Amino acid sequence: MNNNTSNTKSHILQLGLWLLFFIIKTVSKCSNGCDLAFASYYVTPGSNLTYISNIFSQSIPLILKYNPQITRGDTIESGTRINVPFSCLCLNGDFLGHTFKYQTQVGDTYRKIARQVFANLTNEYWVQRVNVIEPALIPDFAFINVTVNCTCGNRHVSKDYGLFVTYPLRFGEDLWSLSTESDVPTILLERFNPETNFSAGSGLVFVPAKGKTTFQLT
Template structure:
């Protein structure tokens, strides 16, 4: 608990609308969309996305059924920089801000802000995208 882990996943165009990845999650007793988003997926998604891609009424989610969990991702913006080929979907934690995310990721605050225009790094929730150098190796 409280440890950040890195889980690589592919990012693809979803319905010609946005970039994301859909995971399958098996619901547990007393799950809500809020609990799934906050606890099971550590704020990588939110209630809006869970309701958008699933058919279950938010007050009547059955136990032990598969649901879709969609996570947004980013391919970056080549107008900002062509030096970055990977982007981490990074859920903000309470107390984090632009400076702390920059220090943790090793990326300058200016570059982070450039890839996340309009993001409120001080809100303590939400997603931002952190650029990384290198390439993803799949085996």
């Protein structure tokens, strides 16, 4: 083998390794998560702390720790929201989220699980994406994955916020009402959520939480 052929193969190998490294760096969209994030759970009639504790696998005392407004034991007023703590992880190097294990009930569909059980903290597409069961073949009382997206902040927007709430917008809510409720300036909400249409009344928004990074999971 002459030197030219050897050099050519060496260059091809180096190019291949560089391309592989570039692909890995491009596909990997996150590297680290954070110990604590919140899910803003919209309470519907019939829901209570025991039910919410079960679907999120979080203890009632831990949930109460971050919801001092709850003063009546297991009862929660419907039409309100509570913050459910969870860890925000880098899943498969692709996105930030947390996968919960949910036991299906009679009549469950991916759409129902996303909209009703998890109160729009995820959607039908995401639930189906992280499960191998066909939508028409979901068995009763089987454990499936339910992934909720989250964020740990964006230092390019602000270094002052490291604790965030995954907040499903509801009909009638918009940028201004969310700013008033969360006490976060509209400009910050827009910068942390650059692709969000706040006037749509649906979809997920990441809202900086009060207390920043002072909370820790126990």
